[in-house]
Amino acid sequence: MMIQTESLGVQYGSSIAVRDATLSVETGRITAIVGPSGCGKSSFLAALNRMTDLLPDAHVTGRVTIDGTDIHGESSSPHDLRRRVGMIFQKPTPFPMSIRRNIQLALREHGMRERAALEATTERVLRDVGLWDEVCDRLEASALQLSGGQQQRLCMARALALEPQVLLLDEPCSALDPIASERVEALIRELRGRYTMLIVTHNLAQARRLADHVAVFWVRDGAGVIIEQGPAARVFDAPRDPTAAAYLAGVQG
Amino acid sequence: MFGPQAVVAEHFRTVSKTLIWILLCILAPAVGCTPRTKVMHDHQESTTQPASVLSGRLTVTGSSTVAPLVAEIAKRFEARHAGVRIDVQTGGSGKGIADARNGVADIGMASRRLKAGERDLVAHQIAADGVGLIVHRDNRVAELTAAEVVDVFTDRSNNWQEVRGLDLPITVVHKAEGRATLEVFLNHFSLANPQVRADVIVGDNQHGIKTVAGTPGAIGYVSIGAAEAAIAGGVPIRLLPIDGVAATSAQVAAGAYPLTRPLNLVTAGGLSPLARAFVTFCQSEDVHDTVVSQHFVPLAN
Amino acid sequence: MSRRTARIASVRERLTAALIWCVAVVVLGLLGWILVDVIVRGADGWSLSFLVAEPEDAGRAGGIGPIIISTFLVLAVTFAVSVPLSLATAIALTERADRAALDARLVRRCLDVLAAVPSIVLGLFGNAFFCVALGMGYSILAGGLTLACMVLPIMIRTTEQALAAVPDEYRLAAAGLGLNHTSTLFRVLLPAAAPAMAAGIVLGIGRALAETAVLIFTAGYVVRMPESLADSGRVMSVHIYDLAMNVPGGSAQAYTTATVLVVMLLLINTVAVALLRLAGFRHVAGGREA
Ligand SMILES: Nc1ncnc2c1ncn2[C@@H]1O[C@H](COP(=O)(O)OP(=O)(O)O)[C@@H](O)[C@H]1O
Ligand SMILES: [Mg+2]
Numbered sequence: 001m002m003i004q005t006e007s008l009g010v011q012y013g014s015s016i017a018v019r020d021a022t023l024s025v026e027t028g029r030i031t032a033i034v035g036p037s038g039c040g041k042s043s044f045l046a047a048l049n050r051m052t053d054l055l056p057d058a059h060v061t062g063r064v065t066i067d068g069t070d071i072h073g074e075s076s077s078p079h080d081l082r083r084r085v086g087m088i089f090q091k092p093t094p095f096p097m098s099i100r101r102n103i104q105l106a107l108r109e110h111g112m113r114e115r116a117a118l119e120a121t122t123e124r125v126l127r128d129v130g131l132w133d134e135v136c137d138r139l140e141a142s143a144l145q146l147s148g149g150q151q152q153r154l155c156m157a158r159a160l161a162l163e164p165q166v167l168l169l170d171e172p173c174s175a176l177d178p179i180a181s182e183r184v185e186a187l188i189r190e191l192r193g194r195y196t197m198l199i200v201t202h203n204l205a206q207a208r209r210l211a212d213h214v215a216v217f218w219v220r221d222g223a224g225v226i227i228e229q230g231p232a233a234r235v236f237d238a239p240r241d242p243t244a245a246a247y248l249a250g251v252q253g
Numbered sequence: 254m255f256g257p258q259a260v261v262a263e264h265f266r267t268v269s270k271t272l273i274w275i276l277l278c279i280l281a282p283a284v285g286c287t288p289r290t291k292v293m294h295d296h297q298e299s300t301t302q303p304a305s306v307l308s309g310r311l312t313v314t315g316s317s318t319v320a321p322l323v324a325e326i327a328k329r330f331e332a333r334h335a336g337v338r339i340d341v342q343t344g345g346s347g348k349g350i351a352d353a354r355n356g357v358a359d360i361g362m363a364s365r366r367l368k369a370g371e372r373d374l375v376a377h378q379i380a381a382d383g384v385g386l387i388v389h390r391d392n393r394v395a396e397l398t399a400a401e402v403v404d405v406f407t408d409r410s411n412n413w414q415e416v417r418g419l420d421l422p423i424t425v426v427h428k429a430e431g432r433a434t435l436e437v438f439l440n441h442f443s444l445a446n447p448q449v450r451a452d453v454i455v456g457d458n459q460h461g462i463k464t465v466a467g468t469p470g471a472i473g474y475v476s477i478g479a480a481e482a483a484i485a486g487g488v489p490i491r492l493l494p495i496d497g498v499a500a501t502s503a504q505v506a507a508g509a510y511p512l513t514r515p516l517n518l519v520t521a522g523g524l525s526p527l528a529r530a531f532v533t534f535c536q537s538e539d540v541h542d543t544v545v546s547q548h549f550v551p552l553a554n
Numbered sequence: 555m556s557r558r559t560a561r562i563a564s565v566r567e568r569l570t571a572a573l574i575w576c577v578a579v580v581v582l583g584l585l586g587w588i589l590v591d592v593i594v595r596g597a598d599g600w601s602l603s604f605l606v607a608e609p610e611d612a613g614r615a616g617g618i619g620p621i622i623i624s625t626f627l628v629l630a631v632t633f634a635v636s637v638p639l640s641l642a643t644a645i646a647l648t649e650r651a652d653r654a655a656l657d658a659r660l661v662r663r664c665l666d667v668l669a670a671v672p673s674i675v676l677g678l679f680g681n682a683f684f685c686v687a688l689g690m691g692y693s694i695l696a697g698g699l700t701l702a703c704m705v706l707p708i709m710i711r712t713t714e715q716a717l718a719a720v721p722d723e724y725r726l727a728a729a730g731l732g733l734n735h736t737s738t739l740f741r742v743l744l745p746a747a748a749p750a751m752a753a754g755i756v757l758g759i760g761r762a763l764a765e766t767a768v769l770i771f772t773a774g775y776v777v778r779m780p781e782s783l784a785d786s787g788r789v790m791s792v793h794i795y796d797l798a799m800n801v802p803g804g805s806a807q808a809y810t811t812a813t814v815l816v817v818m819l820l821l822i823n824t825v826a827v828a829l830l831r832l833a834g835f836r837h838v839a840g841g842r843e844a
Contacts, residue, residue, distance in 0.1 A: 049730070051726065051729060051730060054725070054726065054729055078732075079732040079733075079734055080732065081732075082729065082730055082731065082732040083731075083732040086730065086731075087730035089723065089726065089727065089730075091723060093721075093723040093724060093726070093727035095724060095727070095728075095742050095745075095746070096745065096746045097745060105731070105733070105741055105742070106731035106732060106733060109731070109732065109733050109734075109737050109741075110732060155727070158731065159730075159731065162731065162732065
């Protein structure tokens, strides 16, 4: 068991976004999180690397352990946690600086100073995301000059540079055109096994293509809950929850 | 693989951050200390030096009319006495008198006589400045009586026809409160400032000259030296005589022209040798050429 | 009916466009007129020696060498103080959980009041506080510090707006990479906000260069070449004012000095842009094109 949440709850002020979410994520596997908008998927994901700490009125209950350690425990700092648990957002967010600096910024922050090591890592992760051949001759160019799909892959490279164990992907393809989306999906598939990945997606076909495990979120009594989870094949072919069954069949949602 | 531009950018960032810190560190103590030690230093200098060799520093503040003249004189004085520095500052006659009184300045400058409440100070006249009434060059009126001037400035006459001129509305150009020429003018005609119905309020002489030159029906009052210089430079204005005396520098120097003001240096209490020497120099014939070149009238010794 | 509406809409659109063009032309024309007027009148006295020589005959002859130096020194003091201060204040106002907290609102209100203080009042304050109370006398230091008080409100406001305009996504993305608050601020947010902040500084320089009332009472009137920040030094705007207002026959030199001032402003603007490029901030300014 790599990531384990126990009765995880997220609330903003008095409104509850996620209630009682218990989920196990296996090492090296891809877990897809699906469900209609506003059912707490992003909130759930944000709780896993303590991005919820940044939202002033967000409050997290329950327990999250990664490799057995409680992420809210005394010994764990959010900065180290976020280095180990990378996050990719729906909207590509390269910083307004050069491609090279986008990747090396966090590396320096986490203690890598040697120029040779920095350059080697830059090349490695850009190759990993298939961007090296496209940008190797213009690493000094602004990252904002890249296309949307390239920007998203740069963001993934930036996260991979920190050698995380887990990648949280919050609708990584939904702001991209079909071809760029296809490339990012292919990239995720290539990274299977090397990283434990949780991906939120609205694209059920994509979830079916990618996921080893699936969790379906739904709003019940004004809060997001997990109504169905399990191995992808089982969830898609024989869902137990009738709402989930209808949603996955494309009737609802 | 590491481009030169990246290196430059990196250095620029480090350098600029360091610079800011250094500047902060320098400025923080400088705010408190530097000038104060300097002032003390000067005092020591002026007390320990023998009186015959002039050295040290003087601060002269006050009238913005007198300041350009005194600054020129100070430059000449500094050239003759290597160890002397004279800083001339402006801010108006009022400030000159206040600064001289409370010791902020060694010498004040005022472009007016001292008032009754200022008898604790000593005025040292260095030149005279006549205040002359000016009208546009095309204005036909040759002279106004004192009563007519009062009528014009209090709006009892509002057209040049009423004072032997053309059918043209009168534009009264008045000075802003606090101007030395304003006080000279009001005193001479026994007017109180609120009585004056001004159409235009101007700051100083040049402003007044420009306004009158640009308005055919205007009348105003400025320094005669400034007006003469402007007329010589082709500006379309004309000086009106007062009580039958032509408004010229010569008449001011001769003491015949009534509407004049003294340009004074003002001091309080005991003068340092340096201050005394400078005041004497300002009143000497050595600086008459400078006085004339500033369009003022030197004193006949 | 719909055709009619469409036609009216198109007429309105054209009218609006024409109006905008008219306004733009008027504004540009006015600016051009002022510039040409100043430069044409000032061009006569323009020479290299004018830039280095000392003024003679109350400024009617000679040049403005010491005055240019004093101006630069005053500006240096002003911005050495106001840039870090405004940066710190803007960060304190922006980079916090609650941007509308009481103390933040209070600080903003105070800054608005400070911005509305007429410069003559600020000049008298600077004279009383820096020159007299702190014993600096008429000095470049006192002038620069008073001027810093004057430009602080605009500089803080532009810096604050620049920081607030940085998308929150950058903050989240930076946190997602494990950057702490300080690194996020210095490595991500400030670089992203730098061009707008630079624009604020250039605006501040513009205001500072034009300021007369503040400096006549603080930096002073002395035209000697300054030897230190404790010396009094006349800045260009004061010189222009003095020549135009107190020195008969000084207006030609006033225009020449004004020309130098205008050219200097243009130069500072250009240099600021160039420096930003060199520092790698072109990534924001450049945008997506090229
Ligand atoms: N920062 C926030 N502050 C307050 N409420 C929020 C915040 N983020 C999300 N919510 C609310 O929490 C609920 C779940 O949102 P979210 O986790 O973004 O769902 P999803 O990602 O499934 O669309 C929604 O009702 C949303 O309005
Ligand atoms: Mg979401």
